[in-house]
Amino acid sequence: MIVCGMDRSTVAGGALAPRTHHYARAEGSLRHGQRFRLCTALAALAICASAWAAPPGAPTQVKAVDNPEDDRGTQMIVSWEAPTKRQRPWGTYWAGYQVFYAPVGRERRPGPLAPPESTEVVAACFKPWPWRPYNTQVAVVYLPTPALAVTDASGAIAPSGAHFVFSDTIGPVQPLALWYNAKRTNVLVMMLLYSAIVLITIHYATRRAEDMYIRPIAGLEAVNDAIGRATEMGKPILYISGLSGISDVATIAAMLILGHLARRTARYETQIIVPCQDPLVMAAEREIVRDAYLEAGKPQAFRPEDIYYVTDSQFGYVAAVDGVMMRERPAACFYMGYFYAEALILAETGNAAGAIQIAGTDADTQLPFFITACDYTLMGEELYAASAYLSRQPLLVAQLRGQDLGKILIAAVLLVGTAITTLATFWPEVAQRFLDWFNV
Amino acid sequence: MKLQVPLVITFLVGVFMAVQFFVPHEVGQGGYEMLLKWARLVGAFALVLGIGSLWRTHGDKIRRRRPDWPYSVVALVSFVVMVVLGIVYGHGEHTGFDWVFRHIQVPLDATMFALLAFFVASAAFRTFRARSVEATLLLVTALVVMLGRVPIGELLYHRMPQVSEWIMTVPTVAGKRGILLGVALGAAATALRIILGIERSHLGGAGGSGEGE
Amino acid sequence: MNFWERILALDRRWVYVGIALAVILPITLGLEMTLGTTSPPTQDFYDAVEALKPGAPVLIAFDYGPSSMPELDPQAKAIVRHCLSRKLRIICVALWPTGTALARDVLSSVGEDMGAVDGEDYVNLGFKAGSVAVILGLGEDISDVYPQDAEGRKTSGLAVMKGVKSYADVPLMVDLAAGNSPFGWISYAHERYHQKVAAGITAVMATDLYPYLQTGQLVGLVNGLKGAAEYEDLIHHHGMGVRGMSAQSIAHLWIIFLVIVGNIAYFAMRRASRE
Incomplete structure (x- = not known):
């Protein structure tokens, strides 16, 4: 019997010497079933060898096969x-098992633990191709006191004084990973199709962009009026770019609109106050406004202190912004981006402060509140179209056409889907195949 | 360079994020998780910027004795107190941090949220008018849903909750899906034009997309 | 200024006074209203908990802050009470930092009432930053994501966690949410790990989540204060949900009254201006 008394450092220090070799790796093109069979067959070879050479008291028949439910390959x-x-x-006392693994030529590392009654464990400590394959061992863990073996925060076995009896080394083995998730083909097709439509439209429509009709959006038409009002009254403009952080496309759209707005306020040297709920958004918006003032040739009018961080607490932020509204009495308030329950609190306070208010959000639950309390509201996708609308840049205007074509495509798919779902009463199998294709 | 480097980084990261969605391999998912961690790290450092901004804004207000400067003193003192309580004494149960959270932050937050009830009432009174057929339809629907959401609605008409539930689950969801489809396409198109560098106004002067009037 | 003009120009503070009275009086006077039919989403939620075997673990996420307490705390208390009465084990997590303290309050108050023991019948694992990463991590190994609970005890050593490694061992997950977190739990816990997800949400979020209920991605939905009241009624233990219903009823009636008066004044003014 081989009994090893060792702490974590000695476990990590040993190197696994492979007795047998079996590869669970197969080509990426093999299907799951084939791969699984191959792994099992190869693992069986390993079992024979390891059983033949297993030390007494150690786990026998050790196998390591790819987990077919894990596409990631770890x-x-x-x-x-x-x-x-x-x-x-x-x-x-018998306290459980521990898996050990080592990339070929590297030091052995402790893997997951398993309770004494178990005979298998899913070990999520491997890396797929192109990393090195692994040699693997399973050890019985004995403890001086009756307890279940667990690892502490540092990864060492607790309680201390563990003894290990190691199985033979099997390997090298390697998990399998998928390079493509076929279940998402539908998403890929729609993504490529929509991207192609947008890009082709941009390519062909750019030359005719100036003649292209864009539905008037009252909220955006009113932007100049709002700036004019603020300039005449000598009062600031308040700009809120939502509460959803920089990773949200709505916030990015809000920042794009801020850029256009800032170029115009810079021209008239109208003060623009931008309280931010996210420090990353603050940093980006400060740069956007600074560049807008530079571009307008009025760098001296830029006031960095007007674009500042308040707090990331939702209602703490609302309290602060409401305070700014009541003290500064801005002539115009802009609410662009994604909003939550604070939408109406902000808009009603702005209304009480006597500001002209323009909102734009893709938060459909907050749209009714903005529509009620603001003078103008950009609904849903209008927020994303605002940049093109305000700049009238041919490339951006042409992209709106692509967006419309995308919408027609989706409407067509919806109609076909509805028809097929209705026909499913008569041909359930055909209809189901169509509907299954849309499952993600 | 000031324009090209951000554009190249945006393009590479944008394409990777789109591709990794289809790649379950460790290369795709590991890379995705690494980028998420980077984003968290950048966010943590940005918080330092945010705190700096907070101190600068309020410090400046106090130094120059601008109107309402005592509120800035309250803001900065509160900040320091919470940081000291949290770092020195921890934030478990029965700590000073926990006490401040329960007895100051909880009521303050709840109060701010409760303002919504007052504002809903005043906004409804001020603007809910049956000016047109559509507005009348909206008004009637709103009244039905409001009644359906409280027991008194059922006392007035026993099927009021079902009618309200139907409005919420059928026409509302239908309209909502229409808006969401538009939003999704708009967001995808915005992402596409940022990844491909068509939209550059967020890059400021270097990439400003110009102005039309 | 005639009567109708005066009505239309009514100082908004009178509106506020009306709302304040409509909320304060029913609660202070202890007015309770008889609840009618339970809405199907709440019933589905209740049935999903009823279907669990005694001893089964339930994962509850406290993804809300103090501002949403009036709506979500009654829900949380009713759901926790229901679980404890069915001898289910409760494992609480939080994707919002504020959720840790709120979970602690709910667990200790209801737990004490029900004679439940912290660490045996329930555990509060607390807040973990990372949102999606946390949701995904719980699908692999809960004690990896939460090596310690909110009180600093080793998670794997707690009796309540016995045999609970990941979603595979948790038959139901409940998200009490005031934000976007249900979408995360649905997209990752349900879609990737096939975890059954139910949600308790603020009323304003309801329309966002109805589609998921229709597709079966959510097994139940407790919606706002009314949902809390319905749940309290189902478990025969009336609390702030049922008491809040009378306040909400009167507040709704006040708003409806204001809208009707506003419209009468508007039409009266329009007719006067035409004449």
Whole structure:
């Protein structure tokens, strides 16, 4: 019997010497079933070899096969057969098993633990191709006191004083990973189709963009009036770019609109106040406004202190912005981006402060509140069209046409889907195949 | 360079994020998780910028004795107190931080949210008018849903909750899906034009997309 | 200024006074209204909890802040009470930093009432930053994401966590949410790990989540204060949900009254201006 008393450092220090070689790796083109069969067959070879050479008291029949449910390729199912309890070292208690693994030529590392009654564990500690394959061992863990083996925060076995009896080394083995998720083909097709429509439209429509009709959007028509009002009254403009952070496209759209707005306010040297809820948004918006003032040739009019961070607490932010509204009495308030429950609190306070208010959001639950309390509201996609509308840049205007074509495509798919779902009463199999294609 | 480097980074990261959605391999998912971690790290450093901004804004207000400067003193003192309580004494149960959270932040937050009830009432009174057929339809629907959401509605008409539920689950969801489709397409198109560098106005002067009037 | 003009120019503070009275009086006077039919989403939620075997673990996420407490705390208390009465084990997590303290309050108050023991019948694992990463991590190994609970105890050593490694061992997950978190739980916990998800939400979010209910991605939905009241009624333990219903009823009636008066004044003024 090989009994190893070791702490974590000695476990990590050993190197696994492979006795047998089996590859669970197959070509990426093989299907799951084929790969699984291949792995099982190869693993069986490993079992024979390891069983033949297994030390007494150690786990036998050790197998390591790819976990077919894991497409990522970081998991293997390691299984074994338990040794008899009579082989337990004197004065110790059976506390479980631990998997050990080592990339070929590298030091051994401790893997997951398993309770004494188990005979397999999903080990999520591997890396797929092109990383090195692994040698693997399973050890029985004995403890001096009756307890279940667990790892502490540093990864060492607790309680201390663990003894390990190692199985033979099997390997090298390697999990399999998928390079393409076929279940998402539908998303890929729609994504490529829509991108192609937008890009082709941009290519062909750019030359005729100036003649292209854009539905008048009252909220955007009113932007100049709002700036004019603020300039005449000598009062500031308040700009809020939503509460959803920089990773949201709505916030990015709001920042694009801020850029256009700032270029115009810079021209008239109208003060623009931008309280921010996210420090990243603040940093980006400060740069956008600074560049807009530079572009307008009025760098001296730029006031960095007007674009500032307040707090990321939702209602703390609302309280602060409401305070600004009541103290500064802005001539115009802009609410662009994604909003939550604070939408009406902001808009009603702005109304009480006597400001002209323009809102734009893709938060459909907050649209009714903005429509009620603001003078103008950009609804949903109008927020994303605003940049093109305000700049009238041919490339951006042409892209709106692509967006419309995309909408027609989706409407067509919806109609066909509705028709097929209705026909499913008569041909359920055909209809189901169509509908299944849209499952993500 | 000031324009090209951000454009190249945006393009590469944007394309990677789109591609990784279809790649379950560790290369795709590991890379995605790494980028998420980077975003968190950048966010953590940006918080330092935010705190700096907070101190500069309020410090400047106090120094120059601008109107309402005592409120800035309150803001900065509160900030310091919370940081000291959290770092020195921890934020578990029965700590000073926990006490401030329960007895100051909870009521303040709840109060701000409760303002919504007052504002809903005043906005409804001020603007809810049956000016047109559409506005009348909206008004009647709103009244039905409001009644359907409280027990008194059922006392007035026993099927009021079902009618309200139907309005919420059928016409509302239908309209909502229409808006969402438009939003999704708009967001995708915006993302596409940013990734491809068509939209550059967020890059400021270097990439400003110009102005039309 | 005639009567109708005066009505239309009514100082908004009178409107506020009306709302304040409509909320304060029913609660202070202890007015309770009989609840009618339970809405199907709440019933589905209740049935999903009823279907669990005693001893089964339920994962509850406290993804809200103090501002949403009036709506979500009654829901949380009713759901926790229901779970404890069915001898289910409760494992609480939070994607919002404020959720830790709120979960602690709910667990200790209801737990004490029901004679439940912290660490055996329930545990508060607390807040973990990372949102999607946390949701995904719980699908692999809960004790990896939460090596310790909110009180600093080792998670894997707690009796309540016995046999609970990941979503595979948790038959139901409940998200109490005031923000976008249900979409995360649906997209990752449900879609990737096939975890059954139910949600308790603020009323304003309801329309966002109805589509998921229709597709079966949510097994139940408790919607706002009314949902809380319905749930309290189902478990035969009336709390702030049922008490809040009378206040909400009167506040709704006040708003409806204001809208009707506003419209009468508007039409009266329009007729006067035509004449």
